Amino acid sequence: MSLAPRVALSQDFLLKLGKLPSAMHARIVKWALKFQQDPTAAGINYETIKGARDGNLRSVRIDQDWRGIVFKPELGDIYILLHVDHHDEAYRWAERRKIAVNPATGSLQIVSLESVDELPPTGASVPATQANVATADESVTPLFASVTDEQLVQLGTPVELLPLVRRMCDERDLDAAQASLPLEAYEGLFLVLTGDSVSTILGERETRVNQSIDTANFAAALDSAESQSRFVVVTSDSEMAEILNAPLAQWRVFLHPLQRKLAAGDRSGPVRILGGAGTGKTVLAMHRAKWLAQNRTVEGQKVLFTTFTRNLALDVAQNMKSLFMDDAAINRLEVINLDRWVHRYLRGKNYEHRIIYKRDDDAWGKAMQVVSPKLDLDEAFYVEEWERVVAAQGVQDLDGYRQVSRIGRRTILGRAKRDLVWPVFEEYRTLLSSKRLKDVDDAYHDAAQLLALDEAPAPYSAIVVDETQDFGPQALRLIRAMIAKERNDLFFVGDGHQRIYAKHRAVMGHCGIDIRGRSRKLYLNYRTTDEIRKQAVALLEGREIDDLDGGRDDNQRYKSLSHGPSPEIVDAPGSQEAVQVAIDRVHQWWGDGLDPSRPSVCVMTHTKVIRDQVAQALRSLNIAVSMIESDTADSAVNDAVRVSTMHRAKGLEFDRVVVLAHGMLGAVPDDSDLAQLVYVAMTRAKAMAVLVR
Numbered sequence: 001m002s003l004a005p006r007v008a009l010s011q012d013f014l015l016k017l018g019k020l021p022s023a024m025h026a027r028i029v030k031w032a033l034k035f036q037q038d039p040t041a042a043g044i045n046y047e048t049i050k051g052a053r054d055g056n057l058r059s060v061r062i063d064q065d066w067r068g069i070v071f072k073p074e075l076g077d078i079y080i081l082l083h084v085d086h087h088d089e090a091y092r093w094a095e096r097r098k099i100a101v102n103p104a105t106g107s108l109q110i111v112s113l114e115s116v117d118e119l120p121p122t123g124a125s126v127p128a129t130q131a132n133v134a135t136a137d138e139s140v141t142p143l144f145a146s147v148t149d150e151q152l153v154q155l156g157t158p159v160e161l162l163p164l165v166r167r168m169c170d171e172r173d174l175d176a177a178q179a180s181l182p183l184e185a186y187e188g189l190f191l192v193l194t195g196d197s198v199s200t201i202l203g204e205r206e207t208r209v210n211q212s213i214d215t216a217n218f219a220a221a222l223d224s225a226e227s228q229s230r231f232v233v234v235t236s237d238s239e240m241a242e243i244l245n246a247p248l249a250q251w252r253v254f255l256h257p258l259q260r261k262l263a264a265g266d267r268s269g270p271v272r273i274l275g276g277a278g279t280g281k282t283v284l285a286m287h288r289a290k291w292l293a294q295n296r297t298v299e300g301q302k303v304l305f306t307t308f309t310r311n312l313a314l315d316v317a318q319n320m321k322s323l324f325m326d327d328a329a330i331n332r333l334e335v336i337n338l339d340r341w342v343h344r345y346l347r348g349k350n351y352e353h354r355i356i357y358k359r360d361d362d363a364w365g366k367a368m369q370v371v372s373p374k375l376d377l378d379e380a381f382y383v384e385e386w387e388r389v390v391a392a393q394g395v396q397d398l399d400g401y402r403q404v405s406r407i408g409r410r411t412i413l414g415r416a417k418r419d420l421v422w423p424v425f426e427e428y429r430t431l432l433s434s435k436r437l438k439d440v441d442d443a444y445h446d447a448a449q450l451l452a453l454d455e456a457p458a459p460y461s462a463i464v465v466d467e468t469q470d471f472g473p474q475a476l477r478l479i480r481a482m483i484a485k486e487r488n489d490l491f492f493v494g495d496g497h498q499r500i501y502a503k504h505r506a507v508m509g510h511c512g513i514d515i516r517g518r519s520r521k522l523y524l525n526y527r528t529t530d531e532i533r534k535q536a537v538a539l540l541e542g543r544e545i546d547d548l549d550g551g552r553d554d555n556q557r558y559k560s561l562s563h564g565p566s567p568e569i570v571d572a573p574g575s576q577e578a579v580q581v582a583i584d585r586v587h588q589w590w591g592d593g594l595d596p597s598r599p600s601v602c603v604m605t606h607t608k609v610i611r612d613q614v615a616q617a618l619r620s621l622n623i624a625v626s627m628i629e630s631d632t633a634d635s636a637v638n639d640a641v642r643v644s645t646m647h648r649a650k651g652l653e654f655d656r657v658v659v660l661a662h663g664m665l666g667a668v669p670d671d672s673d674l675a676q677l678v679y680v681a682m683t684r685a686k687a688m689a690v691l692v693r
């Protein structure tokens with residue numbers, strides 16, 4: 001029995017397809033679908049490309065003018081659709097490309113030879129406007145002088161591009177070469193610049209380089225995680241149609257090599273993934289959940305995907321549908337925010353309390369009446385002590401309060417003072433209970449206790465958690481209690497920089513979640529331009545950001561894959577002026593009339609009051625407004641300016657944003673979460689941002 005040939009698509013092919021006008025797009029899709037069904041069909045004529053430096057590249061006729069460029073090696077029975085264009089452009093593209101197997105990593109790479117062809121001979125003078133990369137100025141120390149050629153190749157640099165890397169003198173040279181370098185090489189070289197050793201980088205990205213590689217075995221090379229960040233092997237007509245019809249939904253098809261490795265395969269226990277805004281954590285979490293549902297979940301079990309807010313869970317559920325396509329394994333997946341899960345579970349246990357998410361003013365006011373006159377502590381102290389210590393840590397009695405760690409609290413309390421403080425919290429709980437109310441942290445605690453007694457615990461094969469930084473200690477303990485300690489049990493993604501509720505700071509290890517040896521980090525920002533990312537990061541300067549497990553995280557080692565204008569910073573003395581800036585910018589961007597390709601725009605505010613003022617002002621100028629409300633999904637249709645609070649916009653993204661942060665950014669870094677909220681808002685922007693402060 002002969003096996004059918006394998007057909008693959010390259011990322012370049014899909015990016016090109018995504019930019020074509022709809023009639024041409026449809027024609028190419030039709031051709032590609034037919035090609036995929038049988039690339040050996042008699043009607044397909046593989047033309048040799050004169051002048052091509054890779055003898056395995058062929059041109060295939062699509063119509064009189066258009067050609068597809070196909071990689072068709074002698075061995076391996078594989079066909080890769082690499083590119084489409086008008087005849088002459090397609091040939092020119094092919095003449096300057098080579099498909100090669102990296103001799104260290106075994107991955108398949110598209111080598112763009114024009115970047116080395118254009119290098120002047122060493123020592124030649126070049127116009128001042130050209131990047132350093134071309135100068136090879138001998139007075140400047142080369143950027144990667146301390147890294148051997150072998151190591152550069154291990155990081156993913158194609159052998160042919162070593163001269164290009166050797167000429168780099170500063171980070172701008174690396175950025176200038178981004179388009180020519182494979183993703184893993186660009187990222188690896190950047191991490192070397194931040195001080196990481198090559199062996200650390202390879203270890204963290206789980207890349208093996210001590211294997212013997214057959215550089216002529218292109219078919220085997222296609223299977224590596226690095227190759228799959230730029231090529232996708234298509235196995236059915238329906239899969240091909242799905243991919244071709246949504247060519248810009250890259251996240252569904254091409255994962256970063258580390259995303260790919262973490263999404264599939266077994267892990268011996270809980271995993272924690274960190275990554276700044278836009279580094280693909282949610283995308284990874286979704287692919288992981290899919291793999292677990294398809295491969296590690298038997299009948300009667302489910303993978304639980306949970307996150308903090310209902311809105312984010314709705315978005316994820318929607319995206320999951322497109323990720324599974326029509327695979328029935330989606331029935332082995334449940335997506336629900338934790339609060340809803342708790343609500344449902346406790347109701348099933350006939351829990352007699354209603355859960356409250358804010359302090360009950362009436363009960364709190366009464367509890368404050370038992371404050372000891374012997375202590376000179378104001379109400380704000382008690383509020384924070386309740387939120388950050390008693391409720392957050394699940395302290396149930398005086399004994400527990402005497403022993404609890406109060407790290408991070410400014411007021412020192414010895415045992416005698418704790419004894420005097422405690423009755424306030426006891427009273428508050430009693431009063432809540434008499435009203436059949438329960439604070440949410442206490443409800444998490446109760447749910448965890450009930451689960452421990454439950455004879456039929458929740459039937460999950462795995463739990464995947466997004467936005468982990470938003471979960472406090474009680475929530476994490478509950479999640480731990482929801483599944484037995486076993487292989488693949490828990491998978492967390494999160495980012496301490498985006499914690500917008502300081503009281504939710506937790507240490508995973510203290511909640512029974514041991515991630516030692518199973519912690520990884522994503523460094524490349526797929527969403528936000530590097531210019532906006534840098535400005536957003538600058539807002540957090542001087543702050544200590546945690547790594548969700550009691551350690552420190554840093555935000556220096558991130559890089560964006562796209563570039564654009566620097567964000568505009570506008571100072572506004574008050575909210576009236578701030579709103580005016582938003583109106584002016586939107587007016588300027590939005591223009592008149594409807595343009596379907598218009599960029600998405602969102603104005604984000606701290607409060608609902610200002611949000612409503614912005615909406616009203618825009619409407620009075622006849623600009624259509626779409627208010628992003630809590631508990632309703634954001635409409636994907638781009639026919640109105642979005643207006644949202646910063647909290648609500650978490651997890652969303654827009655082409656352009658205006659962030660009204662006037663009065664939110666104090667000069668002195670403190671432990672309030674306002675700067676982090678503005679960081680979250682700014683990093684919703686893909687291309688352009690205005691920060692009003």
Ligand SMILES: Nc1ncnc2c1ncn2[C@@H]1O[C@H](COP(=O)(O)OP(=O)(O)OP(=O)(O)O)[C@@H](O)[C@H]1O
Nearest residue numbers: 250251254255256277278279280281282283526527
């Ligand atoms: N491998 C990928 N290829 C292409 N695009 C990707 C990839 N991974 C993520 N993206 C895109 O990058 C953007 C950010 O991804 P995602 O929301 O997963 O990041 P995140 O780290 O969860 O962000 P945040 O923490 O800011 O919410 C999205 O537009 C997503 O589609």
